[in-house]
Structures are given as structure tokens and as C-alpha cells.
Amino acid sequence: MSEEKAPAVNQLGLSKADYKAGASTMCKGCGHDRISEAIIQACYDLGVDGRSVIKMSGIGCSSKTPAYFLGQSMGLNSTHGRMPSFATGAHLANLDMNPIGVSGDGDSASIGMGQFVHMIRRNPKMVYIVENNGVYGLTKGQFSATADRRSPSKRGKFPREESIDLCGLALELGAPFVARSFSGDKKQLVPILKAAFSFDGLAFIDVISPCVTFNNHEGSTKSYTHQKEHGVTYHDPFFIAPKEQIDIEYEDGELQEVTLHDGSKLVLRKLEKDHNPAEISSARSMLMETRDRGEILTGLIHVDTEQPSLAEVSGLSREPLVRQEQGDLRPAAGVLQGINDSFRI
Amino acid sequence: MNPVVNDFSVRIATPNGTGSQTSNIVIHRALLRMGLAANAKNLFPSNIAGLPTWYQIRVSPGGWQTMAESWQILLPLNQATIGKDLRESAPGTVVIDNSDWKTADSAFEGFVRYPVPFDKLARGIDNAKLRPRLKNLIYVGVVAWLLDIPIKAVREALETVFPGKTEVVDLNESAAMIGHEYASENFTKQDPYTTESADQVGNRILVDGNEAAALGAIWGGVSVVAWYPITPASSLAENLEKHIEKIRDKDSDGANRFVVVQAEDELAAVGMALGAGWAGARSMTSTSGPGISLMAENLGLGYFTEIPTVIYDVQRVGPSTGLPTRTQQSDMLQVAFHSHGDTRFPMLLPANPGEAFSMSCQAYDLAEKYQTPVVFMSDLDLGMNNWICDPLEEPSTDFDRGKIASDEVIARLEKWGRYRDVDGDGIPYRTIPGVTLHPDAAHLTRGSGHDEDANYSESPEVYSRNLDRIARKISGMVVDLPEPILKPGQGDMGLIAFGTTDWAVEEALADMESTPDYLRVRSFPFHQQVGEFLENHESVMVIEQNQQGQMAQLLAMEYPQLAGRIVSKTYYGGLPLSANFVREALQSASEVEAR
Structure with a gap:
């Protein structure tokens, strides 16, 4: 009789299966499914209690994916482009919850551009993922606002308008955490997601996520092949949880460390060029240079752990508003009397 | 000449943004200090400075809070509108004008004129820097002389407007005295209008509907507030923030048990409110017509996914930008079935600040108990004008959070x-x-x-x-929705109204010999009594402030078999509804019957 091997468990005693949810209805090979897997991996590794996460999304293929990861978490699939506002409200109502916002390039770069912009200004604590494929999938292949002018559709047509680089825009808006990754690069995406979870503020991640049905053909700049050929990164990221002891031996100057709000660290091993993501000017120039060369920069582009979060600037109680009782919320007897007196003639 | 005591309207025409509002408020407040239930309506333009604005103060034996259609005393102090203001005034109107403008004497024919050289008198104000603003106080003094308002009442009014600022009060009072002295030295009283102290106010308070609704929200336990500036709703959220900072207990670290976010637009404001409601907090957003239109899609989500939140719609004149600073009840049909698809939104229809407070407070229980967005339907007249009303009443019930799946x-x-x-x-x-x-x-x-x-x-x-x-x-x-209020009258005819229309109806009915039965509807969906009221009356007039008779249409939709009994009377010019409109509407109905 062979002994069955017990499944591996994390510090909460949960197996990876506990972080999964319903079966995906994405097309086979869709980049979005890889991102869902990366979210599952990151949460499993971090030992996140799914019940402390809320999954927020808008409308589109990407926005459907919260049904396919973290089955123990509640979620709200809101209206097209409006995920940021719903997530902001839910976050403020309960600071104990960790929101993951999942959006797409149509959702965030077109119809929801205003909300994307203002969410960055507001800086609530949440992970904001744009699953970026340059195309409207559910409505059968129209260009999105992130489609590059030189990137033809399947039928050979080119976008007439300039594309929007969400990372560049996020930098311009003062986002405190800007990263780009690729759904096909789990090795990079998972540590970036972990860092995003540990960040007390808006952690924006633009993930190139090829659409196998409408935008994975030759000439597309959002295809698996194109990303593999033109993707460039300046760091290898390693995530180190709080109190975790990991010795990484490298020569001096090769490592950069980003200490996050909960004490965890993202260690970046330098590859070919110097890029200090703590410096905004470095972030800007790296992004511009690579873009000019037709490359797609991935990795942690910018981080600023000093920027105050929305809850902080609002002077909001750490005790979640949803837990406040009538006694905390309704003014004491007599207060109304005083107000009436102030309205006396 | 027999004196006319405590029964007149004063209309003051000035350019917007010149500081005249302070003077107008001082006159209103001084009358209130005399124990008179004076009402004031601010007819202001959508503009920061320059366009004409009118302020109409009414004193009546009944202490009515509606605006009269005519006035007995006019201060045409806006050169751009003086011709129109005089033309619109009835013969015999008392006119206090600026004689420095050299308006042709013929323009004042038929009026009782008190010409005051306001520009010359203003030179008597020592403080050159404040002169342009203090100049307005001169007419306060002239009006005080005209109506025999005690200087003490003027001073008390100034103390209410500038609390704790004795120096400012002194400066303003001395400016007012310039006008008072000029009038008493140069004029002989030639008109009958005067005031006497009375006890019309008693224990009552003066507050606008937006502030009362804001306080109701605090008592209702709102903790997430998201809004976008829009006239006439802005002062609701602004007052809410002002009060909640002071009266909501802080936590043990001194941190806030609430958050107010000024959103980037109404789409985001309602999104935040719904997000917070979904997460379990009591939440709200406040807006007016254009904002309520923008909120449509998200409210449909709230309806279909059953998320509690409270929306305040302080209605203004539409469609489109409409008249942003004028009042109407014209969002009724849109809100009742807001968003695409089949929806039906509960609406609360407050008529006065007391109800603005209590319904606003109750809205949070309703939203959570029934897991749906609840819409509080106010209007500019209720929201932005001050009303004399009973003191706000402490809610008698505890929070009802509804069915929570613990x-x-x-x-x-x-x-x-x-x-x-x-x-x-x-x-x-x-x-x-x-x-x-x-x-x-x-x-x-x-x-x-x-x-x-x-x-x-x-x-x-x-x-x-x-x-x-x-x-x-x-x-x-x-x-659980507020029940309609029935005021029995005589005869077969019924009358239905809601919201601020009530004030004009009450005043009109007060001096009628034979009054219809009057039902004031206070919520949607309708109570059974509303259907019964239609059944029990051969003819029911519905008076409301919109062009299409939206309440009449809603009633016809809900009670199609009784639709033929409904007679719709509408006013939609944007001014606060007058009792005279109601009188004439009822008159026309009785004439039809008589024929």
C-alpha cells in the first residue's frame, strides 16, 4: 500500500487548491489565466487569508477573472471602467480588507481613464492590475487605447490614434508603485505581486497579457512572440517576507533593496544597466529610452514608500467603519438639542 | 391712511456678488428678531458676480413660508434691471431707489417713491477699503426706518451674521445708521406698511433643507460620503462635513469614524457610495439633475445586485443644464425607473426641513433593510432656502441593519x-x-x-x-416608507401634492371656504391610501412643479383604472411655487365643475 503524499500547505495550513476558484472561461492560452495563476501563487506563498481580500473589477475579459482565483474571497464585478470608485468606497469602508482591482486596457485606458487617473491621485491601499492586451476581446477584436499605431489588427488594419502607455501616465500622475510585467513571466510577476500586496498605497501593475484570439498574430506588439523578443528588464526581483532570512550572495552594487510597509523586502538584482526605481527621474528616463528603442520595459519601474495613503490623509480610524455601531455613529442625546439651539432665531 | 401691519413683501434687486446678500440677510434676520415668521427667498443667477439677483422677504399674519407673486416694497438697486423691476411692480408699490442714478422721474409715476442718494451717502463711510461692501448696509437702515424695525433688532441680526466680531458689527451698524438718519431727516412716511413685534416664531428654528438633510445623515449613521460639487446640492455635503467633524465621536486615537471624499465626477461619487455600501458601511452621495443622470448605470447595478446606499437628489430646473439655480420637481419619473432595464427605486419626498432630517436619517435603515439604493428627492427651494420650522426631532428608533448573513x-x-x-x-x-x-x-x-x-x-x-x-x-x-398625510376638506374633489408644493397648498387652503381633501404623498412606491384616495374622489387634481405632470403620470401608471380621474396642474418656471398658483388652479377646477 503506497502512502499518499499530503499536499503542500502554507503557513495558514492551506493548500494551493484553497486559493483557486471556478473554472476559467477564458480562451485556451489566454494571458489572463496566467495572471490569475500568479495571483494564486503570490497569495499562497504570502499566506494571505482569502477572506481578507476583496476582488474588484469592471467589465471585460480581464474583469471576469476574479471568478477564477481566490474562491474564499468576496468580490464585486462592477460597471465598465468604474472599478476604481467601487474599490475606493469598499476600501474606505473596511481598512482591514485588501483590495485587488483587476481591470483591462479598455476598462482603464478608455472608458475608465478618469477613474484610473483620480485613483492614482487619491492613493488608496490596493493592488491595481491592468491585464493589457491592446484589444477588446468580448466585443470581438476592436482596437483598445493601448494598441500601438504600428501594431496591425488580425485583418491588417492599423490603429489611427496614438497609444497610451499606462505606466508612463501613472508615473506622471505621481503613482507611488509602478510596475510592468508579462503574463508569460511568472518568475518576475509573482514577486512583483507580492511586493504590491505588501505596499501601503496604490500599487499599479500593467501586465502585458496577450489575447490569443484577436491579438497574438505576427506584427502585433502585444503578442507572446513580440514580448519575448522585445521585452527588456533591468532587474531580477526577489521577494523576502518579513522576518524571513534569505542570504543572496552577489557582488557589491548588484543588489538594490526596497523595504515595504509591512517590513517585507523586494530585492532587485541588477542586470545590465543601473536603474534605481526609488528615483523618479531614473524611472522616467528608463521608460522613455526603452520605448524609443521599440522595447517594452518590465519590472519594478518606480516605488516611493513615503507617499501618504488615502486613509492616512483622511485621518480615518484604523477600526473599520463597517464595524462601527450605532453608539459610535449616532451623536449622543443632547447634541441635537444644541444644534436646534444654534438654529433658534 | 390705515397702517398695514406685518403684511407685505420686500423685493430687493441687486447685482450678484456685490455683498448685498449680507444686507438682505440682515433685514430678514432683524424681522425674525422681532418675532415675525418672515420668509426669505433668494432668486440668484448661475454666476459668481455681475448678473442680477433678487431677494424677496415676506412678512404675513399667517407666517407663511411661500413666496408671494407680488411685492409691496421694491428696492431696484441694480441699474441693469431697474426698468424691468419697476415695470413688474404694481401701482402704489413703495420704491426705494438710488437717486444718484438720475433715473427719469416719469419711471416712478404711480409709485410711492423714497429716493436715496446711496452713492453720496456712501462717501460718509470712513473705511475706504470696506466702503463698497458697507455701502449695501445703507439700504438696511432705510428699510428699518420705513418699516419701523428697531435698530436693536438690526444690531442683533448683525451679531448673528458676524458672531463674536464686535468691530465688524459696529462698522456695519454705523453704515446702516447713515441710511436710517438720512431717511428720518428727509422723508415723511407716505405709505401704510409697518411692522410690530409679534410672537409668530415661538420655539421654532430657521434652517435650510440641505443642512437638515446633512444632519439627518449623521444621525442615520452615514460613514462614507462621496460627492461632486453641483448647485443646488453642494451645501448638503459641505454641511455634512462641517457638522460630522464636530459631532461624530472620534475613536480612541482621535481618528475619524467617517470619511468624506470629493470625487472626480458623479459616476465616481456613486461608485464609491455603492462600493462602501457593498462592503457594509452606511454610505451616501448627493447631487442634482445632471449628476443623477450620470449616476444611472451604477444605480442600476445597485438595484440589480442589491447594494444599500442613499442618494440625495436636490432637484433643479432641467433638462440639460437647465436653470441651475432655480427649483423644480422634474426628476421624478427618471428616478422612479432610473437606469436601463426594469428597475424601480424607492423615493422619499420631504416637504420641510423637519422631514429632510427625519427622512434622511430613516433612509439608511431603508437602504440596508431592503438592500437597495434609496433616493431622497429634495429640491432647490427646500435645500437652499431657509425655512422656519419645528425643531429637529431625535429619531425614536435604533438602527435597523436588516438581514445580515453572519x-x-x-x-x-x-x-x-x-x-x-x-x-x-x-x-x-x-x-x-x-x-x-x-x-x-x-x-x-x-x-x-x-x-x-x-x-x-x-x-x-x-x-x-x-x-x-x-x-x-x-x-x-x-x-416602512413614510405614509401619505391626509387633510380632510369638503366636497368631492381631491388634491394631491408632494415636497415643497405643500407650502403653497397649505397657504391656499387656509383661506378657502370649501377646500378639497388634500393628500400629501411622501414616498414612492405608493401606499395603499394613495390608491384609495383616487378611488374615493371623482376628480383628483395633482399639483406639482414640472412640465409633464410627472407625479400625475406615475399615479396613472400605478392606478391605470383610475387614471381618468387625475387632473394635472403644473408650474415649471423655476420660482418657488406661490399659493396664488394653487388658488387659481383650484378655482379653474371648480369652474369646470360648475359648468
Whole structure:
């Protein structure tokens, strides 16, 4: 009789299966499914209690994916482009919850551009993922606002308008955490997601996520092949949880460390060029240079752990508003009397 | 000449943004200090400075709070409108004008004129820097002389306007005295209008509907407020923030048990309110017509996914930008069935600040108990004008958070599902993320078709069943919605009105010999009494402030078999409704009957 091997468990005693949810209805090979897997991996590794996460999304293929990861978490699939506002409200109502916002390039770069912009200004604590494929999938292949002018559709047509680089825009808006990754690069995406979870503020991640049905053909700049050929990164990221002891031996100057709000660290091993993501000017120039060369920069582009979060600037109680009782919320007897007196003639 | 005591309207015409508002408020407040239930309506333009504005103060033996259609005393102090202001005044009107403008004497024919050289008199104000603003106080003094308002009352009014600023009060008072002295030295009283102290006010208070609604929200336990600036709703959120900072207890660290976010637009404002409601906090947003239009899609999501939140619609004149600073009740049909698809939103219809407070407070219980957005339908007249009303009343009931799927509830129920109608009343059990931790609790809320367990479904049966349950839930709300108020009269005729129209109706009915039965509707969906009222009257006039007779249409839709009894009378010019309009409407109806 062979002994069955017990499944591996994390510090909460949960197996990876506990972080999964319903079966995906994405097309086979869709980049979005890889991102869902990366979210599952990151949460499993971090030992996140799914019940402390809320999954927020808008409308589109990407926005459907919260049904396919973290089955123990509640979620709200809101209206097209409006995920940021719903997530902001839910976050403020309960600071104990960790929101993951999942959006797409149509959702965030077109119809929801205003909300994307203002969410960055507001800086609530949440992970904001744009699953970026340059195309409207559910409505059968129209260009999105992130489609590059030189990137033809399947039928050979080119976008007439300039594309929007969400990372560049996020930098311009003062986002405190800007990263780009690729759904096909789990090795990079998972540590970036972990860092995003540990960040007390808006952690924006633009993930190139090829659409196998409408935008994975030759000439597309959002295809698996194109990303593999033109993707460039300046760091290898390693995530180190709080109190975790990991010795990484490298020569001096090769490592950069980003200490996050909960004490965890993202260690970046330098590859070919110097890029200090703590410096905004470095972030800007790296992004511009690579873009000019037709490359797609991935990795942690910018981080600023000093920027105050929305809850902080609002002077909001750490005790979640949803837990406040009538006694905390309704003014004491007599207060109304005083107000009436102030309205006396 | 017999004196006319405490029965007149004063109309003051000035350019917007010149500081005249302070003077107008001082006159109003001084009359209030005399114990007179004076009412003031601010007819202001959508403009920061320059365009004409009118302020109309009314004193009446009945202490009525409506605006009269005519005035007995005119201060045409805006050169751009003086011709029009004089033309619109009835013969015999008392006119206090600026004689430095050299207006042709012929323009004043038929009026009782008191010409005051305001520009020359202003040179007597020592403080050159403040002169342009203090100049307005001169007419306060002239009016005080004209109406025999004691200087003490003027000073007390100034103390209310500038609390704790004795120096400012002194400066303003001395400016007012310039006008008072000029008038007493140069004029002989030639008109009958005067005032006497009275006890019309008693224990009552003066407050506008937006501030009362804001306070109601605080007593209702609102903790997440998201809004976008818009006239005439801005002062609701602004007052809310002002008061909640002072009167909501802080936590042990001194941190806030509330948050107010000024959103980037109304789409985001309602999104935040719904997000917070979904997460389990009491939330709200306040807006007016253009904002309520923008909120449509998200409110549809709130209806279909059953998220509690409270929306305040302080109605203004539409469509489009309309007249942003004028009043109307013209969002009724739009809100009742807001958003695409089949929806029905509960509406609260306050008529006065007392109801603005109590209904605003109650709205949070209704939203949570019935898990739906609730819309508080105010208007500019209620929201932005001051009203003399009874003191705000402490709510008599505790919070009703409705059916919450706590871990215990889920464990107890045989089969829990977010949208299961366990109790047969159409109201499911809602979860609070992070508080409901039971393993069966997790689900994804979605605006797409969903079954009882919140799973995606395109099944025609599941979809219809769900939509029907929600409709049943909303219809069932009437037991908790404010009941209509019946004021019996004589005769077969019925009269229905709602919101601020009530003030004009009450005044009109007060001096009529034979009055119709009057039913004031205070919520939608309608109570059974509304249908009964239509059944019991051969003819029911519905008076409201919009062009299309939106309440009349709603009634006809809800009671199609009685639709033929409804006579719609509408006013939609944007001014506060007058009692005279109601009188004439009722008159026309009785003439039809007599024929």
C-alpha cells in the first residue's frame, strides 16, 4: 500500500487548491489565466487569508477573472471602467480588507481613464492590475487605447490614434508603485505581486497579457512572440517576507533593496544597466529610452514608500467603519438639542 | 391712511456678488428678531458676480413660508434691471431707489417713491477699503426706518451674521445708521406698511433643507460620503462635513469614524457610495439633475445586485443644464425607473426641513433593510432656502441593519445563498466582507445575470425569478416608507401634492371656504391610501412643479383604472411655487365643475 503524499500547505495550513476558484472561461492560452495563476501563487506563498481580500473589477475579459482565483474571497464585478470608485468606497469602508482591482486596457485606458487617473491621485491601499492586451476581446477584436499605431489588427488594419502607455501616465500622475510585467513571466510577476500586496498605497501593475484570439498574430506588439523578443528588464526581483532570512550572495552594487510597509523586502538584482526605481527621474528616463528603442520595459519601474495613503490623509480610524455601531455613529442625546439651539432665531 | 401691519413683501434687486446678500440677510434676520415668521427667498443667477439677483422677504399674519407673486416694497438697486423691476411692480408699490442714478422721474409715476442718494451717502463711510461692501448696509437702515424695525433688532441680526466680531458689527451698524438718519431727516412716511413685534416664531428654528438633510445623515449613521460639487446640492455635503467633524465621536486615537471624499465626477461619487455600501458601511452621495443622470448605470447595478446606499437628489430646473439655480420637481419619473432595464427605486419626498432630517436619517435603515439604493428627492427651494420650522426631532428608533448573513445565520440556514428568498419577503441575507467569514459566504457580486447563489446564469427562468423577487421586495417597502398625510376638506374633489408644493397648498387652503381633501404623498412606491384616495374622489387634481405632470403620470401608471380621474396642474418656471398658483388652479377646477 503506497502512502499518499499530503499536499503542500502554507503557513495558514492551506493548500494551493484553497486559493483557486471556478473554472476559467477564458480562451485556451489566454494571458489572463496566467495572471490569475500568479495571483494564486503570490497569495499562497504570502499566506494571505482569502477572506481578507476583496476582488474588484469592471467589465471585460480581464474583469471576469476574479471568478477564477481566490474562491474564499468576496468580490464585486462592477460597471465598465468604474472599478476604481467601487474599490475606493469598499476600501474606505473596511481598512482591514485588501483590495485587488483587476481591470483591462479598455476598462482603464478608455472608458475608465478618469477613474484610473483620480485613483492614482487619491492613493488608496490596493493592488491595481491592468491585464493589457491592446484589444477588446468580448466585443470581438476592436482596437483598445493601448494598441500601438504600428501594431496591425488580425485583418491588417492599423490603429489611427496614438497609444497610451499606462505606466508612463501613472508615473506622471505621481503613482507611488509602478510596475510592468508579462503574463508569460511568472518568475518576475509573482514577486512583483507580492511586493504590491505588501505596499501601503496604490500599487499599479500593467501586465502585458496577450489575447490569443484577436491579438497574438505576427506584427502585433502585444503578442507572446513580440514580448519575448522585445521585452527588456533591468532587474531580477526577489521577494523576502518579513522576518524571513534569505542570504543572496552577489557582488557589491548588484543588489538594490526596497523595504515595504509591512517590513517585507523586494530585492532587485541588477542586470545590465543601473536603474534605481526609488528615483523618479531614473524611472522616467528608463521608460522613455526603452520605448524609443521599440522595447517594452518590465519590472519594478518606480516605488516611493513615503507617499501618504488615502486613509492616512483622511485621518480615518484604523477600526473599520463597517464595524462601527450605532453608539459610535449616532451623536449622543443632547447634541441635537444644541444644534436646534444654534438654529433658534 | 390705515397702517398695514406685518403684511407685505420686500423685493430687493441687486447685482450678484456685490455683498448685498449680507444686507438682505440682515433685514430678514432683524424681522425674525422681532418675532415675525418672515420668509426669505433668494432668486440668484448661475454666476459668481455681475448678473442680477433678487431677494424677496415676506412678512404675513399667517407666517407663511411661500413666496408671494407680488411685492409691496421694491428696492431696484441694480441699474441693469431697474426698468424691468419697476415695470413688474404694481401701482402704489413703495420704491426705494438710488437717486444718484438720475433715473427719469416719469419711471416712478404711480409709485410711492423714497429716493436715496446711496452713492453720496456712501462717501460718509470712513473705511475706504470696506466702503463698497458697507455701502449695501445703507439700504438696511432705510428699510428699518420705513418699516419701523428697531435698530436693536438690526444690531442683533448683525451679531448673528458676524458672531463674536464686535468691530465688524459696529462698522456695519454705523453704515446702516447713515441710511436710517438720512431717511428720518428727509422723508415723511407716505405709505401704510409697518411692522410690530409679534410672537409668530415661538420655539421654532430657521434652517435650510440641505443642512437638515446633512444632519439627518449623521444621525442615520452615514460613514462614507462621496460627492461632486453641483448647485443646488453642494451645501448638503459641505454641511455634512462641517457638522460630522464636530459631532461624530472620534475613536480612541482621535481618528475619524467617517470619511468624506470629493470625487472626480458623479459616476465616481456613486461608485464609491455603492462600493462602501457593498462592503457594509452606511454610505451616501448627493447631487442634482445632471449628476443623477450620470449616476444611472451604477444605480442600476445597485438595484440589480442589491447594494444599500442613499442618494440625495436636490432637484433643479432641467433638462440639460437647465436653470441651475432655480427649483423644480422634474426628476421624478427618471428616478422612479432610473437606469436601463426594469428597475424601480424607492423615493422619499420631504416637504420641510423637519422631514429632510427625519427622512434622511430613516433612509439608511431603508437602504440596508431592503438592500437597495434609496433616493431622497429634495429640491432647490427646500435645500437652499431657509425655512422656519419645528425643531429637529431625535429619531425614536435604533438602527435597523436588516438581514445580515453572519456566520451564525449561515450555519443556521439550511441552504444559504446571497440571493435566496429564505423568508418569503423577497429580501435575501447580505454579507459583509471580512465580517462574514463562513466558508459558504464567499461569492462574486455581479451586475450580469445571477442565480440565488450569485453564480453567473443566463437561464431565462432564473433571470425572471430573480427580477420578480427584487420587484416584490421593492413593493414590500411601503410598510416602512413614510405614509401619505391626509387633510380632510369638503366636497368631492381631491388634491394631491408632494415636497415643497405643500407650502403653497397649505397657504391656499387656509383661506378657502370649501377646500378639497388634500393628500400629501411622501414616498414612492405608493401606499395603499394613495390608491384609495383616487378611488374615493371623482376628480383628483395633482399639483406639482414640472412640465409633464410627472407625479400625475406615475399615479396613472400605478392606478391605470383610475387614471381618468387625475387632473394635472403644473408650474415649471423655476420660482418657488406661490399659493396664488394653487388658488387659481383650484378655482379653474371648480369652474369646470360648475359648468
